[in-house]
Amino acid sequence: MKHYDYIIIGFGKGGKTLAADLAAKGKNVAMVEQSAEMYGGTCINIACIPTKILIHHGKKEEDLKEDKQNFYRSSIEDKNKVTAALREKNYNNLADQETVMVYTAKASFISDKQVHLESETESLDLTADYFIINTGSQPNIPPITGLNETNHVYTSTELQQVSELPEELLIAGGGYIGLEFASMYANFGSNVTVIDSSTEFMPQEDRDIAEEIKKTLQAKNISFLQGCKLTAVSNHSDGIKAIVENEAGEKAEETASALLLATGRKPNTEGLNLNKAGVEIDNKGAVIVDDYLRTSQKHIWAIGDVNGGPQFTYISLDDYRIIRDQLISEGTYSLAYRKNVPYSVFLDPVLSHVGLNEKKAKEKNIDYVVASMPAANIPYTKINKQSTGLLKALVDPETKEILGCTLFCAESSEIINTVRLAMEAKLSYTALRDNIFTHPTMSEGLNDLFKKIDAKIS
Numbered sequence: 001m002k003h004y005d006y007i008i009i010g011f012g013k014g015g016k017t018l019a020a021d022l023a024a025k026g027k028n029v030a031m032v033e034q035s036a037e038m039y040g041g042t043c044i045n046i047a048c049i050p051t052k053i054l055i056h057h058g059k060k061e062e063d064l065k066e067d068k069q070n071f072y073r074s075s076i077e078d079k080n081k082v083t084a085a086l087r088e089k090n091y092n093n094l095a096d097q098e099t100v101m102v103y104t105a106k107a108s109f110i111s112d113k114q115v116h117l118e119s120e121t122e123s124l125d126l127t128a129d130y131f132i133i134n135t136g137s138q139p140n141i142p143p144i145t146g147l148n149e150t151n152h153v154y155t156s157t158e159l160q161q162v163s164e165l166p167e168e169l170l171i172a173g174g175g176y177i178g179l180e181f182a183s184m185y186a187n188f189g190s191n192v193t194v195i196d197s198s199t200e201f202m203p204q205e206d207r208d209i210a211e212e213i214k215k216t217l218q219a220k221n222i223s224f225l226q227g228c229k230l231t232a233v234s235n236h237s238d239g240i241k242a243i244v245e246n247e248a249g250e251k252a253e254e255t256a257s258a259l260l261l262a263t264g265r266k267p268n269t270e271g272l273n274l275n276k277a278g279v280e281i282d283n284k285g286a287v288i289v290d291d292y293l294r295t296s297q298k299h300i301w302a303i304g305d306v307n308g309g310p311q312f313t314y315i316s317l318d319d320y321r322i323i324r325d326q327l328i329s330e331g332t333y334s335l336a337y338r339k340n341v342p343y344s345v346f347l348d349p350v351l352s353h354v355g356l357n358e359k360k361a362k363e364k365n366i367d368y369v370v371a372s373m374p375a376a377n378i379p380y381t382k383i384n385k386q387s388t389g390l391l392k393a394l395v396d397p398e399t400k401e402i403l404g405c406t407l408f409c410a411e412s413s414e415i416i417n418t419v420r421l422a423m424e425a426k427l428s429y430t431a432l433r434d435n436i437f438t439h440p441t442m443s444e445g446l447n448d449l450f451k452k453i454d455a456k457i458s
C-alpha cells in the first residue's frame, strides 16, 4: 500500500496552496479530488471566478446586449474557456511536482491513518502520517415538494451550465448567491424575482445601506417577496410553477422559466466516514476544529468551508496560513488572531464591508461616531457614470481608530482592502482622511468620508 507524508482530500484553495509548499520542502503528498471537472476547487470552476466573469459581461453596454440570448451564450462560452484553462493550470501546478501525486477519486476514511479511494477506474487504499480535509461545501436544499419531478430548477453550479438565458428567473434565497445572481441576470435581461424567507432584506446590514441596495436592485426591475418561503414546485408549460408561503401561512403562485435555489451551503462531510477516523462533526455537519484547525485527531486538520467557518476563498487561504505555520514554521498564527474579515457582495455596484456597522456596534454596546456620504460625491463617478451608492464609516471617539466601514459603490471590493489594512495597523482615522490617493479614483472618496468624522469628534 502506498504511503505518503500528507494526504490532502479535496483540491480547494487552502489545500492546493499547502500541497505546493509541502512539495517545495520535499514532502510526499497525495492530492485526492473526486472530479476531473473540479481540479483547483470550487472557486475557479463553479464559484468566484466564473460568476464574476459573467457579472463582468452582464455589466457591458446595452448596445452589445441587443441580442440578449446570443450575448448570454457567448458570455457562458467565455466563462467556460477561462475556467477550463484555470483548471488545467491548477492540475499541472501540482501534478508537475516530483513529490505530488494527484488522484481523481472520491476519498473516505478507513481509519485515522488510512483512506479508501474509489473512482470508475480505480479502487485503492493509501496511508499517511498526516491528513488535511479540504472538501468544501455543497448547496443546502430545503425540503421543497415536487423538487425531484420538476425541470428547470437549478443550483448555482447547474445554472451556470445552461447557455439559454431564462426570460423569467425565480431565485429562492436573498443571501450572497441569490443577490449576486439576481443583479447579474437582471443585467443580462431576465425578469428576476427573489423569494427570501428572511423578514428583513439583508438583515445583517444597516437599514440605510440595505434600503439603498434594495432601491438599486428594484431599479433593475428585480422584485422581492420578503418573508416568504418557497414550499413547492411543479412543471408549468415551458418552465416552472412555484408555491410561495408567507409568515401568515398565506400561499401564492409564481411562474417562471427557471428557478435558482440559493438557500445556503453546507459542509461537505457526507461519505467521508469521519467516524472511522475518530474525527468529530457538529450538528451542521462541519468538522469540529480548534484554533489551530486541528480536528479531534491531532494529525488531521480541516481547512476551508468544511470546518464551518466563513465561506470565502480568502478564508480557506487564511486557514492554509494557520496550518502552514504549524507545519513549516513556528505555529503561532491561529484563529485567535483573525479579525476584521471583510466581504464583498458583487452587486452592481459592489457592496463591501469590514468590521462593525451601526447595528453590530449597538448590539455590542460599543461607543462610536459615524459618517456617511453618497457615492455621487466622489469625482470619479462623473467619469465611470456609476454615481449610485452610499459609503459609511464608524470610528472609536476615544482611540480615533476605525471600527468599521461599509462601501456600497463602484470598485468597493478594491477599496475595502485599504480600510482593513488601516484597521489592522490600528491607524487613526486621520490616516485615511489625509492619505495621498491618486486622482481621479474611487479610493480618494476615503479622504472625504473620513473628513466627515472630524465634525463628530470633539
Ligand SMILES: Cc1cc2nc3c(=O)[nH]c(=O)nc-3n(C[C@H](O)[C@H](O)[C@H](O)COP(=O)(O)OP(=O)(O)OC[C@H]3O[C@@H](n4cnc5c(N)ncnc54)[C@H](O)[C@@H]3O)c2cc1C
Binding pocket: 009, 010, 011, 012, 013, 014, 015, 032, 033, 034, 035, 038, 039, 040, 041, 042, 043, 046, 047, 048, 049, 051, 105, 106, 107, 108, 134, 135, 136, 137, 156, 157, 177, 268, 271, 272, 303, 304, 305, 306, 310, 311, 312, 313, 314, 316, 346
Ligand atoms: C456561486 C458561488 C460564488 C462564490 N463567490 C465567491 C466570491 O466571489 N468570493 C469568495 O471569496 N468566495 C466566494 N464563494 C465561496 C467560495 O467559493 C468557497 O468559500 C471556497 O471555494 C471554498 O474553498 P475550500 O478550500 O473550502 O474548498 P473547495 O474549493 O470547495 O474544494 C473542495 C473540493 O473537494 C472535493 N471533494 C469533496 N468531497 C470529496 C471527497 N470525498 N473526495 C475527494 N474530493 C472531494 C470537491 O470536488 C472540491 O473540488 C462563492 C461560492 C459560490 C457557490
Ligand SMILES: NC(=O)c1ccc[n+]([C@@H]2O[C@H](COP(=O)([O-])OP(=O)(O)OC[C@H]3O[C@@H](n4cnc5c(N)ncnc54)[C@H](O)[C@@H]3O)[C@@H](O)[C@H]2O)c1
Binding pocket: 142, 172, 173, 174, 175, 176, 177, 178, 180, 195, 196, 197, 198, 228, 229, 230, 231, 262, 263, 264, 265, 310, 311, 312, 343, 344, 345, 346
Ligand atoms: N461574494 C462572495 O464572497 C460570495 C458570493 C457567493 C457566495 N458566497 C458564499 O457562499 C455562501 C452560500 O451563499 P448562499 O447565498 O447560498 O447562502 P446565504 O446563507 O448567504 O443565503 C441563504 C438565503 O436563503 C434564504 N432561504 C433559506 N431557505 C429558504 C427558502 N425555503 N425559501 C426562501 N429563502 C430561503 C435565507 O433567508 C438566506 O437569505 C455564502 O455564505 C457566502 O459565504 C460568497
